[in-house]
Amino acid sequence: MLDPAARARLERWKLSLLDLSAANRLLDVKDGKTTVPLPGVDPVRIAAALTEGAVFTVEPAPVAGPEVPELAAGDDVEAGRLRSSLAGPELARRLVAIRREARAQLADSGVHTLWLGLGLLTWRDAAPAAAPDVGGPVPRTAPLVLWPVELARAGGGTFELALAPGLEPRFNLTLGERLRREDGVVLAPAGDELDVAALLDAAEASAATRPGWRLARSAQLGIFAFGKFVMWNDLDARAGELVQSPMVAHLARGAGEAFVQPSEVARTA
Numbered sequence: 001m002l003d004p005a006a007r008a009r010l011e012r013w014k015l016s017l018l019d020l021s022a023a024n025r026l027l028d029v030k031d032g033k034t035t036v037p038l039p040g041v042d043p044v045r046i047a048a049a050l051t052e053g054a055v056f057t058v059e060p061a062p063v064a065g066p067e068v069p070e071l072a073a074g075d076d077v078e079a080g081r082l083r084s085s086l087a088g089p090e091l092a093r094r095l096v097a098i099r100r101e102a103r104a105q106l107a108d109s110g111v112h113t114l115w116l117g118l119g120l121l122t123w124r125d126a127a128p129a130a131a132p133d134v135g136g137p138v139p140r141t142a143p144l145v146l147w148p149v150e151l152a153r154a155g156g157g158t159f160e161l162a163l164a165p166g167l168e169p170r171f172n173l174t175l176g177e178r179l180r181r182e183d184g185v186v187l188a189p190a191g192d193e194l195d196v197a198a199l200l201d202a203a204e205a206s207a208a209t210r211p212g213w214r215l216a217r218s219a220q221l222g223i224f225a226f227g228k229f230v231m232w233n234d235l236d237a238r239a240g241e242l243v244q245s246p247m248v249a250h251l252a253r254g255a256g257e258a259f260v261q262p263s264e265v266a267r268t269a
Contacts, residue, residue: 026174028140035222043118044197045077050163057081058159060088095159099151115224117143119200120216142175
């Protein structure tokens, strides 16, 4: 069993991996350079369609006029398109930038960072102590669920969006941990299966009781990186198992002494 000092050191290790600052895009996606808003996307239907292998063309906002039909909610799935609120030139610029950054990060670190955020929760972040003149809680917007996707160039300068192979969708654990710690709000999947509809309903219910909070049943394509949080989650879930390692226990104690490898007799005892 670890003594209190060692356990405190283990907690500091965990905190060093946990970025709950407003700069983390998993907590606030209001970065116009590497995000594409998709306000007309039904999160539940698009998640199911992507999982079943559907491919979607990402299209700009339609030019206003009577000749342009208005898509009802959910028509994006049947039409094989995802309509952004961005005009054509700006959408093309962002899609090129997003695809380039995702490919560069995959090549440099082997980490997939292109995700479709489903369900956007706007929550209120207390003004930081260093900026008391902010004027009250600051609104932040974060995705509730993240679906792994990839962008491919199609004909005519367009882009197609499809599910990225070999990766699993995931709940935004960073958001869930931030809300649990600071606001006492518990948002998490009920079981092993990721039920998008249930998570949206739970987030909507929580938002309804808090001024300034709201849930948008929409989507946002962007660059999201949470490798460190995955390590934090692993450390949090397996702390008891990890400290069974003599070296980990030695480091956690932090006594400043050299580590002595246990003898073969001690290891097999």
